[in-house]
Structures are given as C-alpha cells and as structure tokens.
Amino acid sequence: MKERKTFAGRWIQDFLGICNHELRQIFSDWGVMLIFFVAGLGYPILYNLIYLNGILNDTPIAVVDEAACSESRDFIREIDATREVEVAYKCINIAEAQKLMQERKVKGIVLFPRDFGDRLARMETATLSVYADMSSFLYYKNVLMSTNFVMLDKVRSIQIERYGALGYTAQEASQLTQPLLYEENNPYNRAFSYNIFLVTAILLIMIQQTMFYGMSLLAGTQREKNHSFASLPDRLSGHGVSRVVLGRGFAYWLVYMAVGLYIAFIVPAIFGLPQRGDFKDILLLLVFFVTDCVLFSETWSVIISRRETIFVLFLAISPICLFLTGTSWPTVAFPGFWKYFSYLFPSTFGVQAFLNMNTAGGDLTSATTQIFALSVQTIVYYFLAYATLYAENWVINHERELAEVRQKIDEKRRLDRKKYTGLISGGEA
Amino acid sequence: MSVWKNIWTVIYREFVIIREHPIYLFGSVGVMLACCLFYFTFFKAGLPSDIPIGVVDMDNSSVSREFRRQIDATQLGRVISFDTFEEARLQMQKGKLAGICVIPSGMYDDLLSSRQPTMSMYVNGLYFVSGALSYKDLLQMVNLTNGAVQREVLRARGMTDSQIMGIIQPVNIDLHQIGNVYTNYGYYLCNILLPGCLELAIIIMVIYTLGMELKYSTSRHLMKVGGDSIITVLTGKMAVYTVLFSAIGLVLVIAMYHWLRFPLAGSIWNMFLDIILLVLASEAVGIFILACLPVPRLALSIGALYSVLGFSFSGFTLPIEAMPSWIQGLSEAFPLRHYYLFYVQEDIFGAGFAGWYREVIHLLLFFFLPLPVLLRLKNAFINQNFPKE
Incomplete structure (x- = not known):
C-alpha cells in the first residue's frame, strides 16, 4: 500500500513539474505568446469585425427597360424596394449596362425586352432577362432572389387578372393561383448571414490551429536546442512517457481552457452571435475539444524538427480545416477520401457540435455523435502522442548510430556537407 | 561586371x-x-447533389406521396421521411438535414376543395450551401405544385396547353450567369x-x-x-x-x-x-x-x-x-x-x-x-x- 502511494506521489510530482516547466517555456517565448494571445485573443475579434454585417444589402444593378410599359415600371419599382437589390442605373440599351457592369458599377442587369408589355396584354408568357456577375456568388444570390420574389408576386397579381377575364370571381381566382400556401422558416440563420455560420466555425478552428502552431513552435525550439521534452523520460529512468505527455499537455490545456472560454462565450456575447446552447453543455464540449486539440497537437508537432518549419509546411492547412467542417460545402458532397481525411482533425467534430448546440440551440443529444468522435480521437491521439514520444526518445538515445547511417548515405550520394557549409556561411558560423 | x-x-x-x-x-x-x-x-462535383431533405408527411395521400417522390427526383434533393416533426427537427439540429418540409394532414382534401392548405418549410442556414440549395429546391417544388393544380383545373375547362402556360406562368425569368454558367x-x-x-x-x-x-x-x-x-x-x-x-x-x-x-x-x-x-x-x-x-x-x-x-x-x-x-x-x-x-x-x-x-x-x-x-x-x-x- 505504501509503495503504491509513493508511486502515485512521484507521478503527480513529476507531472506537475513537467507542466510547470512547460508553462514557463510558453510564457517566455515571444513567438508563442504572439500566436497564443495576439492571434488567440485578437483574431476572433478581427474576424468578427470583418464579417460584422454578415450580409450584403442593396447590390447595385442596372435596368434596361425597352418595354417601357406600366408593368415593367412597376416591376422595377418593386425590385428596387427589396433588401437585396438597388436599382442604381437606368440604361437606354444593353450595351450601356454591359459597360457599367464591366466597370463594376453594377453587379447585375435586368432587361425587359420590347415585347414584354405586349405579351402580357396578349395573355402569353412574358420573359425578362437577368444577368448576374458571378465573381462573388452573393451578387448572384441577391440579384436572383430579388427578381424571383418580385416575379412570384407579379405572377400572382397577373394571374388573378387573367382568371378574372375567364370569368372567375376574385375569391376563386385567389384560391386558384395559390392552391397550396407555404410558410418558410430559417430558424438558425434567418438571412443566411456570414457571421453566424462562418465566424462561429472560424472561432473553434482558431482554437485548434493557434494551439497547433504555438505548440509546434515551442517543440521545434526545444528540439533545436537539444532540450527536447522527449529526453525527459531518461531522467525518470526510462519510465514516465505518459507523465511527459500528460504533464506537457496539461500546461497547454490550462492556457487553452482560458482562451477557449473567451472564444466560446465572451466573443459571441460581444458581437451578438447566437448563444442558444446551455452553458454546461458547451463547457463540456469545450473540455472535450480542448483535450483533443492538445493531444492532436502533441502528436503532429513531432514532425516539426525546427522552430520555423511549422509555418512553412502547415499554414495552408487552416482554410482546408474550415472546408472540412462542412459548414460551407456540405459533408454529403465530400469525395470519399476527404471525408475520412476530415476525421483526422478535432475541428471537424468540434465545429459541428458547437454549431448544433450553441447556434442551433440543441442539447447534448444533438452532439452525441460528435462528442463520441472527439473522445475516440482523444484516445487515439493519446496513444499516438505516447508512441511518437517513445520513438523520439529512442532516436535521441541512438543519435550516434543514426549519424553514422546518415554519413554512409552521404558518402553514397557523394555529398560533401563541409564544402557546402563553407559555401553558405563562409566558415564563420 | x-x-x-x-x-x-x-x-x-x-x-x-x-x-x-x-x-x-x-x-x-x-x-x-x-x-x-x-x-x-x-x-x-461543382454543385452538390442529393442533399438530405426531411419530409414529414402527415397527409399520406397520393398527392403527398407524389410530392415526396418529386423532391427525391430533383438533382439537388434526397428525401428522408419522418413520422413526426419532432424527429425531423432533432435531425436538423444535428446538422443531418439541410431542410424540412411538413405536409399538413388533409392536404389532398384541402387542395381538391380549394381550402388552400399551408405547407411549412424549414431551412438549416448553418450549413450554408446545402441550406440555400434546399431552400431553392423546396420553393421550386411548391411553385410547380401550384402550377400543376392550376393546369388540371384549366384543362378541365378545355383550354389548350399553350393557353394554360400563359395563365400559370405569365412572367418568366431568363437567367444569365456571367462568368460561371x-x-x-x-x-x-x-x-x-x-x-x-x-x-x-x-x-x-x-x-x-x-x-x-x-x-x-x-x-x-x-x-x-x-x-x-x-x-x-x-x-x-x-x-x-x-x-x-x-x-x-x-x-x-x-x-x-x-x-x-x-x-x-x-x-x-x-x-x-x-x-x-x-x-x-x-x-x-x-x-x-x-x-x-x-x-x-x-x-x-x-x-x-x-x-x-x-x-x-x-x-x-x-x-x-x-x-x-x-x-x-x-x-x-x-x-x-x-x-x-x-x-x-x-x-x-x-x-x-x-x-x-x-x-x-x-x-x-x-x-x-x-x-x-x-x-x-x-x-x-x-x-x-x-x-x-
């Protein structure tokens, strides 16, 4: 009994010592501080400011009214009145409107052909042409939505007129034009606003990415100085790999629970993003997510042998992580390989769970799949982190043998590293 | 030099x-x-297809089944049927559905007797592309249904199809997507x-x-x-x-x-x-x-x-x-x-x-x-x- 207690005591002592050491490292490295605190605290605010309005209003369009009838004028007035579009120019012909579009003064053109009024008078189908600038899909969406809404509305009033001409009463006509009514609800994001779906996703990705970058910076620095944490188990006489993994991790966990609380609760509150979830549920998700991110970063930072390599190799992965969450491009349309690839990242599940609970207002049951996946990931990454640390420890202890192997390879390739070093540094360094 | x-x-x-x-x-x-x-x-893929759309069919009539089949047959949509709205809503909250369409009970009867039944559509705006596309798909289906009902009525009156088109679609939009057709x-x-x-x-x-x-x-x-x-x-x-x-x-x-x-x-x-x-x-x-x-x-x-x-x-x-x-x-x-x-x-x-x-x-x-x-x-x-x- 006594022996077990001492083992537990030593374990905790080592654990806290390693954690303490790592915390000191974090707070004495400016590059890491910049990533953790300037990026971790400042970027959520910056992204919220960029996407503050979230939607595009009053997209300027040009109108070419060749029909010049009362119906077309009415149509134009109603398009102008929609939220999406503003009639900025009225042009005499399409060439003039085209020029405005190319000069980017308008993002769409609505053309009423000469026969528009005549066709309506003849009770035929009148066609109007809409041209949309596809350089941003929001322009297209706005132009299409506003003309579509106005068209549906106009269709109804014209239909009632025409049914009247066929001898139906007004009541009958209105029942006929809309035999099936509909009501539409977009409960979570009424106007398809960017800040609600995109910024919310970016927030959690920022937790994962800044942690990964910061931890890799530090791991790379320690490896350069031959102070790698992987040599720690030697001091613990070969044991204690898990102490190192967990002790180091706990340091980041502490820092990131603070950053995470700020990102998940305070930032949305500042910018009025929806916070429909229960505090306890989201806190629980945050614990799972941050724990997973810590072990994820510990595992993958093993690739980083020098401080600076992390950005050179892995900066471009951030936007990829964003797409892999499925908030913009739907998960059902992922090609098979990328679907499995997305399972590598905590952000895939973290963002989905956060959206479901925080933004859609679900309880824990709406995120059970994701939390289960995060737990599986955590366990797998724990063992992977354990294995990589073990492997690195082996490499450190076998450096001389490995150096010999490397030299043999160099000889085979006929590389003369000394000559090259002389060329690069002039023998000064 | x-x-x-x-x-x-x-x-x-x-x-x-x-x-x-x-x-x-x-x-x-x-x-x-x-x-x-x-x-x-x-x-x-360019444009996603087969987006999951939940349909809660409380009518279970030949018309509502046809409606369900029609949504399923669009390139954009894939129908998942639910018995209650509660189940469908939970699935949408989980992000599994891009939209829900609730067909009210008695829709067929109401359609036949011009009582204008109301269909409810719910769209998940948190998953941007799929949400917007499911909205477009559902809206289109409702408008097509309205057209189909009118066509039946007008055919019964003995009108030709070209005359009917003038009534059920008096205005049409010819869309040109510049730069990305x-x-x-x-x-x-x-x-x-x-x-x-x-x-x-x-x-x-x-x-x-x-x-x-x-x-x-x-x-x-x-x-x-x-x-x-x-x-x-x-x-x-x-x-x-x-x-x-x-x-x-x-x-x-x-x-x-x-x-x-x-x-x-x-x-x-x-x-x-x-x-x-x-x-x-x-x-x-x-x-x-x-x-x-x-x-x-x-x-x-x-x-x-x-x-x-x-x-x-x-x-x-x-x-x-x-x-x-x-x-x-x-x-x-x-x-x-x-x-x-x-x-x-x-x-x-x-x-x-x-x-x-x-x-x-x-x-x-x-x-x-x-x-x-x-x-x-x-x-x-x-x-x-x-x-x-």
Whole structure:
C-alpha cells in the first residue's frame, strides 16, 4: 500500500513539474505568446469585425427597360424596394449596362425586352432577362432572389387578372393561383448571414490551429536546442512517457481552457452571435475539444524538427480545416477520401457540435455523435502522442548510430556537407 | 561586371541551400501540390447533389406521396421521411438535414376543395450551401405544385396547353450567369483560393529564407559574397524564388484554365501576367515584413497572421462593400485583393488591358514596399544585432 502511494506521489510530482516547466517555456517565448494571445485573443475579434454585417444589402444593378410599359415600371419599382437589390442605373440599351457592369458599377442587369408589355396584354408568357456577375456568388444570390420574389408576386397579381377575364370571381381566382400556401422558416440563420455560420466555425478552428502552431513552435525550439521534452523520460529512468505527455499537455490545456472560454462565450456575447446552447453543455464540449486539440497537437508537432518549419509546411492547412467542417460545402458532397481525411482533425467534430448546440440551440443529444468522435480521437491521439514520444526518445538515445547511417548515405550520394557549409556561411558560423 | 558575377554567386549559393534543405521544396512545390490536390478534388462535383431533405408527411395521400417522390427526383434533393416533426427537427439540429418540409394532414382534401392548405418549410442556414440549395429546391417544388393544380383545373375547362402556360406562368425569368454558367463552386472558389495559397506560401518562404541567414549567422558571409550590396543580395536570392514561384504560378494557371477548362472570357496570357505580378508583390511583402522586424521567430508569426487574412480581404466570398466601412480600406494592403480584381476583369468580363491596368499599377506599387527598409535589413545582415531566436 505504501509503495503504491509513493508511486502515485512521484507521478503527480513529476507531472506537475513537467507542466510547470512547460508553462514557463510558453510564457517566455515571444513567438508563442504572439500566436497564443495576439492571434488567440485578437483574431476572433478581427474576424468578427470583418464579417460584422454578415450580409450584403442593396447590390447595385442596372435596368434596361425597352418595354417601357406600366408593368415593367412597376416591376422595377418593386425590385428596387427589396433588401437585396438597388436599382442604381437606368440604361437606354444593353450595351450601356454591359459597360457599367464591366466597370463594376453594377453587379447585375435586368432587361425587359420590347415585347414584354405586349405579351402580357396578349395573355402569353412574358420573359425578362437577368444577368448576374458571378465573381462573388452573393451578387448572384441577391440579384436572383430579388427578381424571383418580385416575379412570384407579379405572377400572382397577373394571374388573378387573367382568371378574372375567364370569368372567375376574385375569391376563386385567389384560391386558384395559390392552391397550396407555404410558410418558410430559417430558424438558425434567418438571412443566411456570414457571421453566424462562418465566424462561429472560424472561432473553434482558431482554437485548434493557434494551439497547433504555438505548440509546434515551442517543440521545434526545444528540439533545436537539444532540450527536447522527449529526453525527459531518461531522467525518470526510462519510465514516465505518459507523465511527459500528460504533464506537457496539461500546461497547454490550462492556457487553452482560458482562451477557449473567451472564444466560446465572451466573443459571441460581444458581437451578438447566437448563444442558444446551455452553458454546461458547451463547457463540456469545450473540455472535450480542448483535450483533443492538445493531444492532436502533441502528436503532429513531432514532425516539426525546427522552430520555423511549422509555418512553412502547415499554414495552408487552416482554410482546408474550415472546408472540412462542412459548414460551407456540405459533408454529403465530400469525395470519399476527404471525408475520412476530415476525421483526422478535432475541428471537424468540434465545429459541428458547437454549431448544433450553441447556434442551433440543441442539447447534448444533438452532439452525441460528435462528442463520441472527439473522445475516440482523444484516445487515439493519446496513444499516438505516447508512441511518437517513445520513438523520439529512442532516436535521441541512438543519435550516434543514426549519424553514422546518415554519413554512409552521404558518402553514397557523394555529398560533401563541409564544402557546402563553407559555401553558405563562409566558415564563420 | 562584377555585380553580375556577385549575383550569380548568390544564386548558386541559394541553389546549394535548397539542395541541402528539402524544406524549401516542401514549403513551395509540396504545399502547392497538396493544396491543388485538395481543392481540385474536393469541389469536383461543382454543385452538390442529393442533399438530405426531411419530409414529414402527415397527409399520406397520393398527392403527398407524389410530392415526396418529386423532391427525391430533383438533382439537388434526397428525401428522408419522418413520422413526426419532432424527429425531423432533432435531425436538423444535428446538422443531418439541410431542410424540412411538413405536409399538413388533409392536404389532398384541402387542395381538391380549394381550402388552400399551408405547407411549412424549414431551412438549416448553418450549413450554408446545402441550406440555400434546399431552400431553392423546396420553393421550386411548391411553385410547380401550384402550377400543376392550376393546369388540371384549366384543362378541365378545355383550354389548350399553350393557353394554360400563359395563365400559370405569365412572367418568366431568363437567367444569365456571367462568368460561371453552371454555378460551379469549384470554379468559383479554386480561382481565388489557390492563388491565395500561393501568396501565403511565398510570403512565408521569403521570410524564411531571409530569416535563416540571420538565425544561422550566415548573413555576413552572404553580404560579402554579394559585394556588400543589399540590392545584389536580394536580387540574387529573389531571382531563384521568383523563377520557382512563377513556374508554380504558371503551372497553376495552365492547370485551371487549360487542363481543367475553367471558364475564361479573356486570354490566358493575361492571367499569366496576373499571377506573376502576384508572385512579385507577395515577395515584396515578405521582404518588407522581415526587414521591418529582423527577428525570424517573430517575423514568421507576423507573416502567418498577415497572410491568412488575405483570403477574407480579397472579397471574393463576402464582398468588401459588405464589410464595415472603416475596415474596407485594409483590403488594399493585400496583393490577393488586386489579383482578384484583375481576375474579375479578365476572367469574368474579358475586359483586357483597359479593365485591369489599375490593378497592375496597384500590384506594382507593392514593389516599393521594401525600399524604405532596405538599409535596415542591410544593417541587420551585417551587424546581426537582433536576437536570433
């Protein structure tokens, strides 16, 4: 009994010592501080400011009214009145409107052909042409939505007129034009606003990415100085790999629970993003997510042998992580390989769970799949982190043998590293 | 002619560095290959299809079943049936459904007796593309149903189909999508995301290569090789990366507009010009960041923070004019923004020189960015008086 207690005591002592050491490292490295605190605290605010309005209003369009009838004028007035579009120019012909579009003064053109009024008078189908600038899909969406809404509305009033001409009463006509009514609800994001779906996703990705970058910076620095944490188990006489993994991790966990609380609760509150979830549920998700991110970063930072390599190799992965969450491009349309690839990242599940609970207002049951996946990931990454640390420890202890192997390879390739070093540094360094 | 000789020596030295350290090729060619592989294959479908739409059929009549089948038959939608709205709502909250359509009980009866039943549609706006598309799909189906009912009534009155069309569709929209006829998200996003990745790789790589000279104290030797002229040194070093990244950029443009046949209204030669200007401007930004702050560890972090913003500030998803007015101006500080504006003129409108010459000037202005800080960089290279880590 006594022996077990001492083992537990030593374990905790080592654990806290390693954690303490790592915390000191974090707070004495400016590059890491910049990533953790300037990026971790400042970027959520910056992204919220960029996407503050979230939607595009009053997209300027040009109108070419060749029909010049009362119906077309009415149509134009109603398009102008929609939220999406503003009639900025009225042009005499399409060439003039085209020029405005190319000069980017308008993002769409609505053309009423000469026969528009005549066709309506003849009770035929009148066609109007809409041209949309596809350089941003929001322009297209706005132009299409506003003309579509106005068209549906106009269709109804014209239909009632025409049914009247066929001898139906007004009541009958209105029942006929809309035999099936509909009501539409977009409960979570009424106007398809960017800040609600995109910024919310970016927030959690920022937790994962800044942690990964910061931890890799530090791991790379320690490896350069031959102070790698992987040599720690030697001091613990070969044991204690898990102490190192967990002790180091706990340091980041502490820092990131603070950053995470700020990102998940305070930032949305500042910018009025929806916070429909229960505090306890989201806190629980945050614990799972941050724990997973810590072990994820510990595992993958093993690739980083020098401080600076992390950005050179892995900066471009951030936007990829964003797409892999499925908030913009739907998960059902992922090609098979990328679907499995997305399972590598905590952000895939973290963002989905956060959206479901925080933004859609679900309880824990709406995120059970994701939390289960995060737990599986955590366990797998724990063992992977354990294995990589073990492997690195082996490499450190076998450096001389490995150096010999490397030299043999160099000889085979006929590389003369000394000559090259002389060329690069002039023998000064 | 010793200047030329010095430049050659610097270039040769840079080749040796690249050969010695595989990271230079990983960081440029490797990163771009990986990004191309991802974005080209990820958006291969162009437009998603078979989006899950929940249907709660409380009517269970022949009409409601037909309606369900019709939604399922659209290219966009795939129907998942639910017995209660509660179940469907839970699935939507879990993000499994892009939309829900509730068919009220007695819909068939109400339709027949003109009592105008109300169908309820719910759309999940948290999953942007699928939500918007399911909304479009459901709206279209309801309007088609309305048309079908009217057609039956009018046929019973003995009208011909052409007369009927005039009544059920008095106004029609003929839509022209300029620059992307198929509403293809792959074309739309890859066109800017991939040059964005290139910008990011260049900025980081330039900071890295200059920063490593400081970190490993090889900069003094580099200056000696370059005849103590910072211009010579930068010319030599940047010549290598300009060639490398321009080659990547050209292959990227060829891949997009030639191999994968992205729509291009203008000329591919002008897109070559655009991407090369982007490469040069990004290099200038990289030099500027490192020269302002000749501490590699910090300069790289700042370069990373700066370059990821390029995607948002190019304004190709949420347009710049939708951002708060006091933040709009920041977009000018990103080469990718001007690349995008050039691309709009050339690729979407095919406007040619008159359309994009301003963007060329903007991108060229970035070249002046390193000038005020060149001396600072030179002193840092010679004195090595900044912290190395």
